Amino acid sequence: MTFQPNSLMDRALQAAAVAAKHAEAVDREGRFPHEARRAIAEARLFGAMIPKQFGGDGASLAEIAEVCCQLAHGCASTAMIYAMHQIKVSSLVAHGVGAPWHEEFMRRVVREQLLLGSATTEGGIGGDLRNSICAVVTDGDRFTLEKNATVISYGDDSDAILVTARRAPDAASSDQVMVVLRKQDYTLQKTVGWNTLGMRGTCSDGYVLKGAAGVEQVLPQPFAEIAAQSMLAMAHLLWSSLWYGIAASAAIKAQNFVRAEARKTPGKVPPGAMRVAEMNSKLQLMRSVILDGVRRYEDAREGGDDLGSVPFVVAMNNVKIGASQTMLEVINIAMNVCGIWGYKNDSPYSLCRELRDAYSAPIQINNDRILGNSSSLLLMNRIDTRLVI
Numbered sequence: 001m002t003f004q005p006n007s008l009m010d011r012a013l014q015a016a017a018v019a020a021k022h023a024e025a026v027d028r029e030g031r032f033p034h035e036a037r038r039a040i041a042e043a044r045l046f047g048a049m050i051p052k053q054f055g056g057d058g059a060s061l062a063e064i065a066e067v068c069c070q071l072a073h074g075c076a077s078t079a080m081i082y083a084m085h086q087i088k089v090s091s092l093v094a095h096g097v098g099a100p101w102h103e104e105f106m107r108r109v110v111r112e113q114l115l116l117g118s119a120t121t122e123g124g125i126g127g128d129l130r131n132s133i134c135a136v137v138t139d140g141d142r143f144t145l146e147k148n149a150t151v152i153s154y155g156d157d158s159d160a161i162l163v164t165a166r167r168a169p170d171a172a173s174s175d176q177v178m179v180v181l182r183k184q185d186y187t188l189q190k191t192v193g194w195n196t197l198g199m200r201g202t203c204s205d206g207y208v209l210k211g212a213a214g215v216e217q218v219l220p221q222p223f224a225e226i227a228a229q230s231m232l233a234m235a236h237l238l239w240s241s242l243w244y245g246i247a248a249s250a251a252i253k254a255q256n257f258v259r260a261e262a263r264k265t266p267g268k269v270p271p272g273a274m275r276v277a278e279m280n281s282k283l284q285l286m287r288s289v290i291l292d293g294v295r296r297y298e299d300a301r302e303g304g305d306d307l308g309s310v311p312f313v314v315a316m317n318n319v320k321i322g323a324s325q326t327m328l329e330v331i332n333i334a335m336n337v338c339g340i341w342g343y344k345n346d347s348p349y350s351l352c353r354e355l356r357d358a359y360s361a362p363i364q365i366n367n368d369r370i371l372g373n374s375s376s377l378l379l380m381n382r383i384d385t386r387l388v389i
């Protein structure tokens with residue numbers, strides 16, 4: 001595939017090649033992918049989604065989804081870091097336009113290729129991002145907050161972190177805001193490490209985060225609206241896009257394995273060939289579900305009022321559930337096809353990293369939690385049975 005020189009996709013492929021080159025070391029050492037981060041910054045991809053009026057490329061969700069997928073072919077941790085950054089950027093784009101501080105911050109993200117992190121998960125709350133224990137404490141035109149953030153990916157390497165908290169110490173746990181803290185606005189004290197099965201390069205350590213900043217750094221809309229209108233859908237769609245990249249990478253290895261077998265025994269169809277066809281049908285299913293989700297999100301943003309509707313929320317939940325499960329099915333089939341060569345860490349057909357990285361998907365906001373959310377919505381609403389309209 002060739003792309004226009006210096007097009008978004010051309011730049012993404014260059015960064016993806018660097019990420020792939022260092023992926024094994026990143027995984028083995030459980031370290032942040034510094035080389036890939038530099039390559040992404042040099043390719044000016046961190047500001048890709050920011051509107052042109054603030055210096056970015058104004059890239060569409062579909063384009064960013066493709067970048068995530070391409071990065072994941074070589075290094076899932078890099079792709080996850082990039083996806084999480086873009087999910088944060090999407091909140092600024094959707095909810096920060098019109099707020100002078102946030103507009104200037106978006107310009108800085110583009111100019112300085114800043115990397116944005118996320119602190120939603122909290123000790124005592126877990127993955128329930130629509131509730132917080134910590135609160136913003138306002139004093140005049142400044143605020144402070146302290147959060148027991150049990151997971152912040154690339155916390156040490158972020159240039160800014162977007163943090164959820166209750167609006168005030170006397171606010172209900174679900175009455176939340178989201179604040180932007182630049183590196184100079186917070187301190188991080190490490191509480192737990194990240195020695196995990198997969199996604200090791202995300203370095204998702206736990207910290208006590210202490211922040212102090214001007215009140216203008218609080219996003220103007222309530223977090224309930226930010227979550228419903230941009231963050232949740234963007235998370236499900238961009239995560240799923242990179243998971244597709246992991247699954248596709250496993251599928252290619254299995255296909256290459258079968259083709260190599262076929263060359264060794266001309267005239268005979270290798271036993272794994274049928275599994276490759278089966279795997280490919282699952283891959284297509286996964287791709288269709290994600291692309292349908294991307295189209296629905298873009299349509300809903302254009303129309304404006306569908307974003308909070310039950311069918312839309314359930315559809316986005318289904319993308320996450322479906323993609324996280326199908327990815328594992330695809331990799332399992334690929335593992336069966338490649339056999340011992342897939343199981344080895346040091347073979348060209350090794351599927352070990354793909355498999356380990358993929359196991360993060362069902363727990364990155366636990367699928368049971370998401371199914372629990374959809375199940376309550378479906379108690380009161382009909383299942384959407386339309387095919388085309």
Ligand SMILES: Cc1cc2nc3c(=O)[nH]c(=O)nc-3n(C[C@H](O)[C@H](O)[C@H](O)COP(=O)(O)OP(=O)(O)OC[C@H]3O[C@@H](n4cnc5c(N)ncnc54)[C@H](O)[C@@H]3O)c2cc1C
Pocket residue numbers: 080084117118119120121122125126127128151152153154199202204360363364365366368369370372373
């Ligand atoms: C690679 C990776 C990177 C991450 N990066 C970040 C980050 O940068 N910032 C951040 O804030 N967080 C991050 N997270 C955390 C993530 O967003 C979730 O918060 C976390 O995975 C949930 O952790 P948990 O399983 O402890 O908690 P929970 O979601 O609370 O789940 C705990 C258990 O309770 C069950 N459960 C909970 N609620 C329900 C329910 N309603 N219905 C049924 N069962 C339920 C689940 O089955 C699960 O077994 C990351 C996670 C991963 C895997």
